[in-house]
Structure formats: structure tokens, C-alpha cells
Amino acid sequence: MAPAPRADNRLPLVLDAAARLFAEKGYGATSMRDIAGAVGMLPGSLYYHFASKEELLVAVYEEGVRRIKAALAPALAQPGDPWQRLENACAAHLAGLLEGSDYGQVVIRVRPDDAPDVAPRLVALRDEYEHAFSRAIHDLPLPPRTDRRALRLMLLGALNWSQTWYRPGKDSPQALARRFVRLLRDPMEP
Amino acid sequence: MAPAPRADNRLPLVLDAAARLFAEKGYGATSMRDIAGAVGMLPGSLYYHFASKEELLVAVYEEGVRRIKAALAPALAQPGDPWQRLENACAAHLAGLLEGSDYGQVVIRVRPDDAPDVAPRLVALRDEYEHAFSRAIHDLPLPPRTDRRALRLMLLGALNWSQTWYRPGKDSPQALARRFVRLLRDPMEP
DNA sequence: TCCCAAAACAAACAGTTGTTTGGTAGGATG
DNA sequence: CATCCTACCAAACAACTGTTTGTTTTGGGA
Numbered sequence: 324m325a326p327a328p329r330a331d332n333r334l335p336l337v338l339d340a341a342a343r344l345f346a347e348k349g350y351g352a353t354s355m356r357d358i359a360g361a362v363g364m365l366p367g368s369l370y371y372h373f374a375s376k377e378e379l380l381v382a383v384y385e386e387g388v389r390r391i392k393a394a395l396a397p398a399l400a401q402p403g404d405p406w407q408r409l410e411n412a413c414a415a416h417l418a419g420l421l422e423g424s425d426y427g428q429v430v431i432r433v434r435p436d437d438a439p440d441v442a443p444r445l446v447a448l449r450d451e452y453e454h455a456f457s458r459a460i461h462d463l464p465l466p467p468r469t470d471r472r473a474l475r476l477m478l479l480g481a482l483n484w485s486q487t488w489y490r491p492g493k494d495s496p497q498a499l500a501r502r503f504v505r506l507l508r509d510p511m512e513p
Numbered sequence: 514m515a516p517a518p519r520a521d522n523r524l525p526l527v528l529d530a531a532a533r534l535f536a537e538k539g540y541g542a543t544s545m546r547d548i549a550g551a552v553g554m555l556p557g558s559l560y561y562h563f564a565s566k567e568e569l570l571v572a573v574y575e576e577g578v579r580r581i582k583a584a585l586a587p588a589l590a591q592p593g594d595p596w597q598r599l600e601n602a603c604a605a606h607l608a609g610l611l612e613g614s615d616y617g618q619v620v621i622r623v624r625p626d627d628a629p630d631v632a633p634r635l636v637a638l639r640d641e642y643e644h645a646f647s648r649a650i651h652d653l654p655l656p657p658r659t660d661r662r663a664l665r666l667m668l669l670g671a672l673n674w675s676q677t678w679y680r681p682g683k684d685s686p687q688a689l690a691r692r693f694v695r696l697l698r699d700p701m702e703p
Numbered sequence: 704t705c706c707c708a709a710a711a712c713a714a715a716c717a718g719t720t721g722t723t724t725g726g727t728a729g730g731a732t733g
Numbered sequence: 734c735a736t737c738c739t740a741c742c743a744a745a746c747a748a749c750t751g752t753t754t755g756t757t758t759t760g761g762g763a
Contacts, residue, residue, distance in 0.1 A: 332740075349627070351541035355721060367723075368741050376721065434677075437539070466703050473692040480674030481667040487624075488666060502663040510700040513656050519709055519760060545751060557753075558711045566751065 334372050336362045339425075342383045346428035350380060350437045377438040381445065384433075387426035388448045391419045394427075395455055405462040410504040412459045416482055417496035421489050431483050453479060478503070524562050526552045529615075532573045536618035540570060540627045567628040571635065574623075577616035578638045581609045584617075585645055595652040600694040602649045606672055607686035611679050621673050643669060668693070 340361035398411035419427035435445035588601035609617035625635035
């Protein structure tokens with residue numbers, strides 16, 4: 324049977340702090356002392372909860388994927404216009420990526436090979452998430468022989484890269500998603 | 514007058530090694546000892562050429578931007594169909610980003626805030642480069658009120674993010690550029 | 704050939720890194 | 734109330750980091 328956790332368990336706080344710091348400064352620039360200090364613990368104490376820094380990253384990654392998928396689910400479930408569904412999915416993705424919880428930002432910001440020992444698991448988590456997007460694109464009414472894979476890679480790349488240039492307050496994720504999907508959908512000939 | 518450099522100057526070798534390592538492992542994961550070792554020098558000797566690790570990164574960045582711009586120039590200069598010109602520009606960008614010299618990869622891979630003291634200069638170098646792309650997009654014959662800024666951000670994001678998933682041999686930069694531009698240009702209604 | 708500056712060596716510095724080890728306070732459980 | 738194991742503390746470890754300092758080698762112009 325599973326061992327009962329105690330009420331004063333600060334593990335969630337540790338995860339939150341790690342997510343915040345990883346999202347802000349990146350994986351490499353964040354030390355175990357930074358994380359421990361942020362929750363008032365000593366560095367060594369973290370190793371009661373996680374076997375290594377890389378395992379801690381995996382835990383944050385897992386929670387991150389879980390949250391983005393949860394934020395995406397309602398958008399993907401709604402019936403009606405497939406283009407509208409895609410736009411909402413993009414908006415949800417952007418929201419979690421740009422202004423949402425730190426967990427989501429970590430999944431996009433931190434490269435799997437920053438933690439070589441666990442890189443395959445991180446890649447798998449990313450893929451698991453991107454797969455959800457595939458469905459939204461599969462449902463689009465498109466001309467025959469349209470390269471749906473390229474479409475997914477292009478759209479997802481554009482969304483993810485927005486973390487580089489996005490500044491809060493100037494654009495909302497909603498408006499951004501709208502603009503991007505429009506550029507794809509509307510005919511470009513004048 | 515400028516002091517004459519000597520023939521046995523290994524500075525270019527240092528830059529090449531730094532570019533290679535930064536592109537492969539990232540800035541943070543590459544130590545000065547790694548770079549020095551790659552050219553058979555001692556760590557301290559690097560400080561004859563560069564005041565700091567961050568300044569070394571700036572030098573690589575500068576060379577990277579110089580090369581990408583050079584690769585882009587012929588594509589932008591050629592007359593004829595603006596869409597074709599854009600496609601060629603994308604192909605040139607992708608080539609330098611995915612299979613070209615390590616310098617170009619560094620510009621995309623290494624985040625400016627990895628080196629806080631010189632971050633503004635790195636951002637300026639990036640902007641300087643992206644500006645070249647703006648012209649190619651400005652020349653496109655588009656419907657009125659098309660959001661050209663969003664188009665640039667979307668396309669450039671899609672291209673840059675390709676560094677994440679691209680595997681040599683499966684797609685060529687040329688083919689990729691063609692596919693991306695087509696997705697934008699061709700009407701999506703079936 | 705002489706000489707100087709360019710270019711690199713040799714060795715250390717102080718600080719930080721992830722991690723380990725042994726001990727211990729205190730909620731939960733009987 | 735006695736016990737047990739969770740959850741942490743305290744302190745250190747060895748390795749590695751970017752950087753500095755003083756010294757030596759070496760190529761090229763006079």
C-alpha cells in the first residue's frame with residue numbers, strides 16, 4: 324500500500340518554486356540552492372524528494388504537460404467550426420505558454436538535452452502533448468494533398484517561438500491566436 | 514594604426530571551436546576549458562583574446578549574424594516573383610540554421626539572457642538580422658489590411674523552431690521552405 | 704642580429720555546483 | 734503514551750566554474 328504523506332509536506336511548494344525558477348532563468352542557471360532557498364529549505368533536503376536535479380525537472384515537466392493538456396481539452400472538445408476549434412486551441416496553448424502557470428513555460432523553454440540523462444523522457448512528454456494538437460489539424464477541411472504535418476510543425480513552431488518576443492500587455496494570447504490562424508486560412512492573393 | 518596580427522594567430526580556431534560547442538551543447542553547458550581544450554590551449558590563454566566568456570559569445574554571435582545575412586543577401590536581391598524571393602530567403606535561413614555553419618545555429622539556439630551583461634547587444638544583433646526579413650515580406654502582394662508584422666513573426670518563429678525537430682536527411686531546407694511558404698500562400702478552403 | 708610586442712603557458716584563486724552522509728524533530732499511528 | 738517513519742537539518746564532499754597573475758616562448762620588423 325502507498326505510504327501516507329504527511330500534512331506538512333512541502334513538496335508542492337518545492338515544485339512550484341522549481342517551476343518558477345526554471346521558467347524565469349532556465350534550467351542550467353537555476354541551482355538547487357536557489358530552489359531550496361525559495362522555500363526556506365536546505366539544499367540537501369531536496370534529495371529526500373528527488374533523486375537528482377534532473378528528476379526534479381522531469382517532475383516539473385510532467386506537471387507542465389498535464390496542465391497544458393488540461394487547458395487544451397475544452398477547446399478541442401467543443402463542437403462546431405473546426406477552424407474556430409483550432410483557433411481556441413492555439414489561444415489555450417499561448418495562454419499557458421505566455422501568461423499561464425510557470426509549469427507550461429518550462430516545457431517550452433527548457434530543452435530536453437539540458438538534462439541528458441532524462442532527455443528521452445522529456446521528449447516523450449513533449450510528443451505526448453503535441454499529439455493532442457494533431458487532432459485539431461486533422462479535422463480541418465483542407466484541399467486534398469495538403470501537408471498536414473508541415474502545417475502542424477509550422478503552427479506549433481510559430482506559437483512556441485512567441486515566448487521569445489512576447490511582451491505582456493501589448494498582445495493577448497487570444498488576439499495572437501486569431502491573427503495567426505487567419506494568416507493561414509485567408510487567401511493571400513490580393 | 515592597427516597593430517599587426519601575427520601569422521600563428523589561433524583566434525579564428527578559438528572562434529570556430531566556441532561556435533561548434535555553443536551550437537552543440539549550448540552556452541551554459543560549455544566551459545572555457547572545453548573551448549581551450551578543443552584548440553589545445555590552456556583556459557587562461559583565452560583571456561588574451563577575449564575579456565570574458567560573454568564577450569566571446571558576442572564575437573560568435575556577430576560572426577553568426579554576418580554569415581546569415583550574407584547567405585540571405587543573394588536571395589533578397591534577385592528580381593522577379595516576391596513569393597519566390599521569400600521562399601528562397603526562407604531556404605537560405607533554414608540552411609544556415611540547420612545544416613550550415615555552427616555560427617548561425619548559435620544565434621538561434623543561445624538566448625540573449627544566458628549572458629546578462631551583454632544581452633542587449635545580442636538582442637540588437639538578432640534584430641538587425643530579422644530586419645532583413647522584413648523587406649521580403651513588405652514586398653509581397655497582399656490583400657489590404659494584412660498584418661505583415663504577425664506574418665513575419667509567424668514565419669520566422671516556424672523557421673527558428675525547426676531547430677528543435679529537424680533531423681538531417683529526412684527533409685532538405687529547400688523543401689521545407691517551399692512547404693511552409695505554400696501553406697501561407699495557397700488558399701485553405703477545399 | 705637584436706628586440707619588442709604578440710601569444711600563450713603554468714599555476715593558482717575564490718566561488719559555486721550537485722550531491723552525500725549522519726543525525727534529529729515531530730506529526731501520525733498503534 | 735510510546736513508537737515509528739516522514740521530512741527535514743547540518744555539515745561537509747569533490748568537482749568544476751570563470752578569471753587573474755606572473756612568466757615564458759616566439760614570430761616579424763628594424
